[in-house]
Amino acid sequence: MTLPVSTITLAGVDIGTTHTKAAVYRPDGTCLASRRAATAGDADALRATALRLLAECVAEAGTPPVAVGVASMAETGVPLDAHGEPDGPLLDWRDGSAAYEADELARAVGAESFFSVTGLRPGAKLPLARWMRLRRHAPDVLRDMARWASVADLVAASLTGVLATSATLASRTGAYDIRRGAYRADLLDLAGLSPDRLPPVVAGVAGRVGTAAAGRTGLLSGTPVVVAGHDHMAAAWAAGVRAPGRVADSMGTAEAIVTPVAAVPARVVAGATVGPFVDGASYCLISGLPASGGLVAWLLGRFAPAGHPDPHRWFTELVGPPEAPPTGITVLPYLRGRATPEPDPRRTLSVHGLRPSHTLADLGRAVLEGLSMQIRWMLDTASGGVRPGTVTVFGGPAANPTWMWIKARLTPTPLAVVPGAHGAALGAAQLAGRAIGVPDTSVPAPPQAPVPAPEWEEAYRSRFLPLATAPSPSDEEEAQ
Structure with a gap:
């Protein structure tokens, strides 16, 4: 970085279960601006809220951030159509309707075998179980799903036009091999899906802010965007x-x-x-x-x-x-x-x-x-x-x-x-800075x-x- 660290700002967004937060920070964690609003239950409203909060923070901070990080709750996401637009309602992690499919998953794979691959237990909140339920009860939704996006992936793609995810979010789908660092085709096949219908895992910069998103948020076109991942982990990072x-x-x-x-x-x-x-x-x-x-x-x-x-x-x-x-x-x-x-x-x-x-x-x-x-x-x-x-x-x-x-x-x-309620947003900002070499002070x-x-x-x-x-x-x- 050519800018003095004292003049650098970083932006973080956290889409939590209850609230969506955005903030702009100095590398030492000093908060220059922050906003929060209720997390919307609709995908379009959710990403619109996130971008609005981000724009308000950028305007208040007065200095365009050099990078943006986006974190979110882990298992909530939405099917996307071929144009990258939400195609149906958000699938909320709190929805327990896929309990039967979770049991079916345990029977098909074996709970211990499933855990040894994914690090997870078969459960109704896993996207894999909910995709299996869609296959049974709403096959047209699954058939039309070009890609899956967690809510962090969705917001990051709204800034960059590029769909990508982090390993911490991919690993919560129930279809990711944590040792190999790759989606498992055999697990996805239980829902009639394949790895190419899930977002690629990208470590570091996922994309850069596009012209339209720059105009909407006040970010500079070309600003690096990082999918910072699971909000609990991003907050842990921020807390040291x-x-x-x-x-x-x-x-x-x-x-x-x-x-x-x-x-x-x-x-x-x-x-x-x-x-x-x-x-x-x-x-x-x-x-x-x-x-x-x-x-x-x-x-x-x-x-x-x-x-x-x-x-x-x-x-x-x-x-x-x-x-x-x-x-x-x-x-x-x-x-x-x-x-x-x-x-x-x-x-x-x-x-x-x-x-x-x-x-x-x-x-x-x-x-x-x-x-x-x-x-x-x-x-x-x-x-x-x-x-x-x-x-x-x-x-x-x-x-x-x-x-x-x-x-x-x-x-x-x-x-x-640790004081303050924006830990995951701070962690997202710090992880974005880390991806481009900004010192964490x-x-x-x-x-x-x-x-x-x-x-x-x-x-x-x-x-x-x-x-x-x-x-x-x-x-x-x-x-x-």
């Missing part, structure tokens, strides 16, 4: 979790524990997945909690005052101040089943120990306790009993001081909390020492774990 020894706790609608590893491990805890990391050289383990911020949003939808301008602020005030002992209520936070450890899609949200003396504030805190205890359990099992050097927490929910206070008392390792958040809290350890071990590991009601019914 880039090598083994550090673990990321990526908080959003879902919550993920991201653990970088040097190679594909021989054994992985049940429910965890493994795939390529955003650096293009290593791998990472991911353990997921499907409804974390999503559970809080569900609670707000039922208890927040109607018409309140900021339900999340209302909730923060409801459950605060942070300093308080455990509520005595145990919440099993399985609004969308349990992914790991001990995967069980039939597990449901349940509340134990609720008494007449408890208040709505107690229930709100108990939800945060249950979510934090579930993450503690995931950390304990994901690391195989070996505690990581540091757990770095980031994402929108990390702004809730009570939630972070509870996490600190349930995490027996140093905890670093950001500094990771410093960790805080563990907080000894015997009463929280007791609540976790004597109340949460026995309930979480007990047979589910459905198991007991089947045994009768």
Whole structure:
């Protein structure tokens, strides 16, 4: 680069489950402009929103970015027609309608064989399972699909006119061999597809901003664009979790524990997945909690005052101040089943120990306790009993001081909390800069020492774990 680093700007876009974010940064992570809006459920509206937010950020920052990175939720995408335009609705990762096809996939390939190739477990959210469902129930949609695009691929292609993806997104389709770094024709054949109907995996610059997109966004024509990949991993990168020894706790609608590893491990805890990391050289383990911020949003939808301008602020005030002992209520936070450890899609949200003396504030805190205890359990099992050097927490929910206070008392390792809710957008920008050689001068958040809290350890071990590991009601019914 010929420009002084201090004058360089980088743009990042993150299409999350709930919100779409765009921002412009300096290489040291200083944010010059940021915008966010609700993530649209329609493909055309989604990419229009992303480009609008990007344009507003570029205008406010005042300096055209030298590169743009785009990250997104992993499994959501859309079929494209022969002209590269969306051809049908978005296929949302939360749609569980392909459960039968997921079981069919497990029977056809074998769950262990499938995992050994893809690093994934057969599940309804995988694009492969949903393509199999389309083949059965909407064959015309699949027949007319010239290409598949994840939402990050779609937005990047809207800037460049070139469809490409990252290994971290390709690996979440259910049809990608993580060791060979290639799509598997035999897996795609289960849906009647072939590798040429999926976007090519490109490490580095996927394309450059076209003239029309430049006019629409304020970006310079020819600006490099990078598909930065899976949002949880991009956010981990931004938080400084880039090598083994550090673990990321990526908080959003879902919550993920991201653990970088040097190679594909021989054994992985049940429910965890493994795939390529955003650096293009290593791998990472991911353990997921499907409804974390999503559970809080569900609670707000039922208890927040109607018409309140900021339900999340209302909730923060409801459950605060942070300093308080455990509520005595145990919440099993399985609004969308349990992914790991001990995967069980039939597990449901349940509340134990609720008494007449408890208040709505107690229930709100108990939800945060249950979510934090579930993450503690995931950390304990994901690391195989070996505690990581540091757990770095980031994402929108990390702004809730009570939630972070509870996490600190349930995490027996140093905890670093990264402020701000745009981690994946920052990671996307940094990865775009990395692709063109811009030095990364950001500094990771410093960790805080563990907080000894015997009463929280007791609540976790004597109340949460026995309930979480007990047979589910459905198991007991089947045994009768």
